[in-house]
Amino acid sequence: MADFPAVEFNRLPHPAPVGLAERNSALANPGFGTVFSDHMVSIDWTDGLGWHNAKVGPREPITLDPAAAVLHYAQEIFEGLKAYRLSDGGTALFRPDANARRFNESAKRLAMPEIPEETFIGAVRELVAADADWFPSVEGGSLYLRPFMFASEPFLGVRPAKQYKFLVIASPAGNYFKSGAPAVSIWVSSDYTRAAPGGTGAAKCGGNYAASLVPQAEAIARGHDQVVFLDAAEHKYIEELGGMNLFFVFDDGRMVTPPLTGTILPGITRDSLLALAREEGLTVSEERYSLDQWRKDAESGKLVETFACGTAAVVTPVGKVAGHDGEFTIGSGGPGQMTSKLREKLVGIQRGTVPDTHGWVTRLD
Incomplete structure (x- = not known):
């Protein structure tokens, strides 16, 4: 530095x-x-x-x-x-x-x-x-x-x-989402991308968010809470929401999140949840995950939970995913057990009700 x-x-x-x-x-x-x-x-x-x-x-x-x-x-x-x-x-x-x-x-x-x-x-x-x-x-x-x-x-x-x-x-x-629903609904943007390789996707700059406003408005107009973007090169792989990272939890104890390749923001909540999930015994990996596979795994029951995370919303369950090719439901459409468990542990650390074994909390008084 x-x-x-x-x-x-x-x-x-x-x-x-x-x-x-x-x-x-x-x-x-x-x-x-x-x-x-x-x-x-x-x-x-x-x-x-x-x-x-x-x-x-x-x-x-x-x-x-x-x-x-x-x-x-x-x-x-x-x-x-x-x-x-x-x-x-x-x-x-x-x-x-x-x-x-x-x-x-x-x-x-x-x-x-x-x-x-x-x-x-x-x-x-x-x-x-x-x-x-x-x-x-x-x-x-x-x-x-x-x-x-x-x-x-x-x-x-x-x-x-x-x-x-x-x-x-x-x-x-107070609360980030205003819908009051137990899980959010997201719209898959097939016409817009958030960031491209070599761009500013990993930087927290206003231009990235300005580029998300039109697809986010489209999502809201269609009755959804958030928009999810696909990769700019193949329009195939899940990247992130307009302002949050995504996680996928499977019935065999695995948890997957898209990798940090320079096109998505390296979320601090994301990084914290990776550590907490490993402590819960999950097999955690950072790998590309396609929209087609997301739909297939959700419909087969192999995928049991999806959640979004970020500083503002903390941890938010995703209940439904929709796009021009139809829609599908994640699990029961509500909060999953692991999503709730990780959220409670993270919030507990932040508020001092759960021991901070990572040294994440900086006391001010």
């Missing part, structure tokens, strides 16, 4: 934080991604100077020059992680070091500066401390944290920018 000077955070007072009654009303049913806390963290990067001007202050609009490089050439990356209220009343982060490493891998792919892992984690810590009153009281609630970086230099020309801004904002979060 590049050698950067350390930064110190300047803490600015908030002149008008959200009032107690308004905040409590928002926290009663925050949903996902629509309610935001009082503060944000920002750090600047300038070529020749490095990271500087680190501050924690009021959440406020960002002023951008119309020629800011991000608006024209899409140099932008982000991360997503959560702060949890532990069973003993304390707070913690789950594997923030892994988020920091993935953030820097995304930065390298988009020709952006890396940020020291300790600065990344320090920025997250600062924001959680500033907005500790924004943890929602709803069942399963958490404080969702969104670190992101974009090119702020004003210029028109295809080259890496020489100025960037790194920010962290927070959003109290």
Whole structure:
């Protein structure tokens, strides 16, 4: 990793934080991604100077020059992680070091500066401390944290920018999916692909998600919760959902997930579940799995469970799969035993009710 000077955070007072009654009303049913806390963290990067001007202050609009490089050439990356209220009343982060490493891998792919892992984690810590009153009281609630970086230099020309801004904002979060169904339904996109070999599929950048919006809208219009993409080369193999990785559980004790070949995001929840599944005695493999085989295994009963995973939704059962060639049901169409078991164990570790034997949890207080 590049050698950067350390930064110190300047803490600015908030002149008008959200009032107690308004905040409590928002926290009663925050949903996902629509309610935001009082503060944000920002750090600047300038070529020749490095990271500087680190501050924690009021959440406020960002002023951008119309020629800011991000608006024209899409140099932008982000991360997503959560702060949890532990069973003993304390707070913690789950594997923030892994988020920091993935953030820097995304930065390298988009020709952006890396940020020291300790600065990344320090920025997250600062924001959680500033907005500790924004943890929602709803069942399963958490404080969702969104670190992101974009090119702020004003210029028109295809080259890496020489100025960037790194920010962290927070959003109290409840349930990710709004349907309330015990398992989600997904639509197979046969007309669109998410990423191609050599592209930015493994980077967490906004362009990947923008490309998924039309097929995701198609899925919703057809009555489904999410879209699943096939590989760009053969349009045959399962890759990932619009924002989540997929797992397949079989009746012989095997569990399969698509491999990290550069076209799908290396999910931190995905990596955690691979470890937990092995502890449960499953034979875990990362291998290509075709849509035709998925349908065949589901219809024969060989495939007993499919689930999606990600920071926002954690672990979500997949009950039905549909496409232009028809539809099929996974197992009973509801949550499977292994899906539920893995979810309970992962959430338990995150919230301090299950022992953390992997050192994944970083306590904040």
